[in-house]
Amino acid sequence: MDKKVPFIDRVKIKVKAGDGGDGCISFRREKYVPRGGPDGGDGGKGGDVVFYGDPNLWTLLDFKYKRVLKAENGKQGKGKNMTGRDGKDLLIPVPLGTIIWDADKDEKIGEILKERERLIVAKGGKGGRGNKSFATSLNRAPRIREEGEKGEQRNIILELKLLSDIGIIGFPNSGKSTLLKSLTGAHPEIAPYPFTTLTPNLGVIRTDEFRRISICDIPGIIKDAHRGKGLGLKFLRHVERCNFFIILLDITSEEPLNDYEVLISELREYNPELLHKKRIVVFNKIDLVGEIPFKARNLKIKEKVFFISALKGTNIEELKGEIGKWIK
Ligand SMILES: Nc1nc2c(ncn2[C@@H]2O[C@H](COP(=O)(O)OP(=O)(O)OP(=O)(O)O)[C@@H](O)[C@H]2O)c(=O)[nH]1
Numbered sequence: 482m483d484k485k486v487p488f489i490d491r492v493k494i495k496v497k498a499g500d501g502g503d504g505c506i507s508f509r510r511e512k513y514v515p516r517g518g519p520d521g522g523d524g525g526k527g528g529d530v531v532f533y534g535d536p537n538l539w540t541l542l543d544f545k546y547k548r549v550l551k552a553e554n555g556k557q558g559k560g561k562n563m564t565g566r567d568g569k570d571l572l573i574p575v576p577l578g579t580i581i582w583d584a585d586k587d588e589k590i591g592e593i594l595k596e597r598e599r600l601i602v603a604k605g606g607k608g609g610r611g612n613k614s615f616a617t618s619l620n621r622a623p624r625i626r627e628e629g630e631k632g633e634q635r636n637i638i639l640e641l642k643l644l645s646d647i648g649i650i651g652f653p654n655s656g657k658s659t660l661l662k663s664l665t666g667a668h669p670e671i672a673p674y675p676f677t678t679l680t681p682n683l684g685v686i687r688t689d690e691f692r693r694i695s696i697c698d699i700p701g702i703i704k705d706a707h708r709g710k711g712l713g714l715k716f717l718r719h720v721e722r723c724n725f726f727i728i729l730l731d732i733t734s735e736e737p738l739n740d741y742e743v744l745i746s747e748l749r750e751y752n753p754e755l756l757h758k759k760r761i762v763v764f765n766k767i768d769l770v771g772e773i774p775f776k777a778r779n780l781k782i783k784e785k786v787f788f789i790s791a792l793k794g795t796n797i798e799e800l801k802g803e804i805g806k807w808i809k
């Protein structure tokens with residue numbers, strides 16, 4: 482993903498489907514046929530507004546600039562029984578993981594999780610019938626027709642929860658972005674101070690079996706993030722749907738067990754279900770310590786533990802091997 486593209490994960494927009502075309506009033510006019518019957522055609526259907534999943538997108542930025550999305554109207558019916566052309570559907574790509582809400586009713590319309598998955602968010606109006614359709618044995622020359630039905634119009638909210646397999650959770654400056662880079666070759670911003678990462682980053686590992694494993698690096702979490710400290714917990718929603726977590730700890734920290742407990746308790750505050758997902762604990766920056774400190778080696782925790790240097794690449798292959806096992 483491109484660092485220069487701002488990450489937008491919530492937008493409000495208006496969608497308007499096309500109106501149906503009006504039916505037509507017309508009578509046959511041909512030489513030598515003095516009183517031709519009705520031949521007014523029906524109007525065409527209005528186009529739908531349709532969202533579909535596009536795996537190459539990862540932000541809702543486009544909608545910041547385009548807040549009204551309108552599909553084409555159906556054309557009017559014409560004489561000689563000609564039906565008006567249907568309005569074209571408006572097909573709009575959205576990132577995988579986009580949730581669509583009706584802003585006025587505060588109700589979920591649906592979500593897009595898969596490539597090319599489609600969702601109609603506003604239905605086009607039906608075309609009106611032309612006078613041909615109203616002819617009966619009693620009224621052979623009706624002067625009535627229908628107007629096209631109005632297209633549906635809605636205010637909607639798009640909310641993006643990124644989809645990835647693995648989420649990296651850790652304190653600011655623990656090396657989350659460095660680990661993402663080392664595992665996937667992505668190029669997130671990395672710097673020696675906290676809160677370098679302000680929006681989520683995605684990277685992908687391509688395994689031998691042509692499988693893509695996507696990994697998400699989110700801004701750092703600190704104690705009391707659930708009370709709004711630091712950047713808060715709002716970014717956790719981007720890892721809510723991950724199946725696995727890497728809990729990343731800095732081995733040079735004074736109290737690794739305490740760091741671990743803070744992270745677990747912040748996850749619990751956000752959503753206790755996150756604790757049911759599979760996770761491992763990874764100590765980073767082992768290149769900075771001669772030997773693995775006793776405290777880190779003897780943590781009383783139930784997860785599998787790895788010791789790595791994301792910067793130097795130490796034990797990264799082992800970690801990848803473990804990740805590969807999960808995904809299978
Ligand atoms: N020596 C050493 N430094 C590391 C290692 N991993 C990361 N760093 C350094 O630690 C600093 C923070 O790394 P980041 O990857 O930006 O950390 P982060 O967890 O993404 O930080 P935030 O985005 O601020 O939450 C940078 O200066 C990195 O170069 C490591 O394995 N060894």
Ligand SMILES: [Mg+2]
Nearest residue numbers: 657658677678
């Ligand atoms: Mg970072």
